[in-house]
Amino acid sequence: MISLIMPFKNTAAYLSDCLDSILEQSYKEWELIMVNDHSTDDSYMIAQAYANKEERIHLLENKGAGIIKALQRGYSFSSGSFISRMDSDDRMHPERLNHMINALKAKGLGHLAVGQVQYFSTDGISDGYARYEKWLNALTQKGSNYKELYKECVIPSPCWMAYRADFDRCGGFQKERYPEDYDLTFRFYAGDLTLIPCDQVLHYWRDYPQRTSRNSVHYAQNFFLDLKLHYFLKLHYQxxxxxxxxxxxxxxxxxxxxxxxxxxxxxxxxxxxxxxxxxxxxxxxxxxxxxxxxxxxxxxxxxxxxxxxxxxxxxxxxxxxxxxxxxxxxx
Structure with missing residues (x-):
């Protein structure tokens, strides 16, 4: 089974679209653990309605605050042999889970499945995001993401999947360091997880003005630089x-x-x-x-x-x- 961990906060406008894309997956052996991070809109009611109808969807409350605490709480309730996560404002390609789990089963432990990504927005995509998408997908197609590890986050978040044993060995969601997806990328690299190349778009990133990565202080440029410095000194500095x-x-x-x-x-x-x-x-x-x-x-x-x-x-x-x-x- 695949365990999907999904924090959510005030994404009522997009949550049904996201959940429908999970329900439409061709691969059916999954559980979705949703963690409400103190939403003040209708997100919780939407999530509860889906959980009441679908036994594979579990709904929890974040006892702490923020995405890392939500991820930790969600993971503590998971039971799948394969781990991935999902953002509550994005969409999955219908074959995402099927493609990833088959790639992992074919390669075995010590590997990380990834997929190409595509931005979408009602207001159009900026040149900066378009360049990032093109750059990231070119790396993912070859599985050469780690070669440009210090430029930007080279693992398309949340479009990855790992064996639970490998995920735990790399520290899982336990590190409380932002940006959390970039930190996890460095730990996948340090854990010698080999990337499996992928030439297919498996995940759709929604861009809009209120997106967390645009507004949270945890994703400001100085956080990225300090994270790079931390891992450079730890992993590569001689x-x-x-x-x-x-x-x-x-x-x-x-x-x-x-x-x-x-x-x-x-x-x-x-x-x-x-x-x-x-x-x-x-x-x-x-x-x-x-x-x-x-x-x-x-x-x-x-x-x-x-x-x-x-x-x-x-x-x-x-x-x-x-x-x-x-x-x-x-x-």
């Missing part, structure tokens, strides 16, 4: 190697201040002639070509411009540097 920050914009400054607070030494470099030679936070900005004078450095790139990133990537490739070993794109 103190015996010189550390370089490449880029002097807002993200570069945030990381520089964070490294100073952690007592981590670093060099700061960029390719902007207007900034080279200036001192920021007591660190002198150097020309990026000084990298060639460092012995086996680790380089964090905070340059956001796509064209500039392409040139930087070529710089690394010419020097036979490898992603997640020698360089890390943090944007």
């Amino acid at each position: 103190p015996e190697r010189p550390l370089v920050i490449w880029g002097a914009g807002t993200k570069g400054k945030h990381l520089a201040a964070a490294f100073q607070n952690e007592g981590v030494p670093f060099s700061w470099m960029c390719d902007n002639p207007n900034k080279i030679g200036k001192t920021i936070y007591g660190v002198s900005m150097q020309d990026y070509q000084e990298i060639d004078h460092l012995e086996h450095p680790q380089i964090i790139v905070t340059v956001a411009n796509p064209q500039a990133q392409g040139a930087i990537l070529q710089f690394f490739h010419l020097r036979q540097m490898e992603s997640l070993r020698d360089f890390f794109f943090f944007c």
Whole structure:
């Protein structure tokens, strides 16, 4: 059986659409554990109506507050051998569960099933979201998501499924760190779960102005950067190697201040002639070509411009540097 964990809060306008997409799944051996996170609209009544009609749907109240506490409570009531989650404002493709569980059964333990995603909105999709969708789906098609682990969340949330044993081994929903889906992605990576490539859209992301990821402080940019920093220091940082920050914009400054607070030494470099030679936070900005004078450095790139990133990537490739070993794109 598949256990689906779904927190919900004030999504009455979309909840029936979401639940109908679950009921329409071709794979029938599932349970849905819905956790009400203190809704003040009609969400609870809608959920209760569905639970009264469908024995596979279970309705709980969040004893704490927030999505992590809701996920923890929902998971504690789950009993399936396979684990996934769902967002209460999204829709599933009718074959999502069937495709994922078959992929996992074919590969066995130690694997993670994922699917491609598609945004939809009554107001149209912004260029930024369209680029993210295209980038994420290209990774998912090859199963190469981890290679760009530090750019953005590379596991399409909530379009993943894992064996319960693997999920527990990776810490499940127990870590109380936001953004919770990105944190879980890092733990899937640290747990050596191999991604199963997927060339099909299995999940539909609804975008609208009140969406939690747009409004909650837990999904602000500084939370993402601090999470990346936490896992870089835990998983990839090698103190015996010189550390370089490449880029002097807002993200570069945030990381520089964070490294100073952690007592981590670093060099700061960029390719902007207007900034080279200036001192920021007591660190002198150097020309990026000084990298060639460092012995086996680790380089964090905070340059956001796509064209500039392409040139930087070529710089690394010419020097036979490898992603997640020698360089890390943090944007």
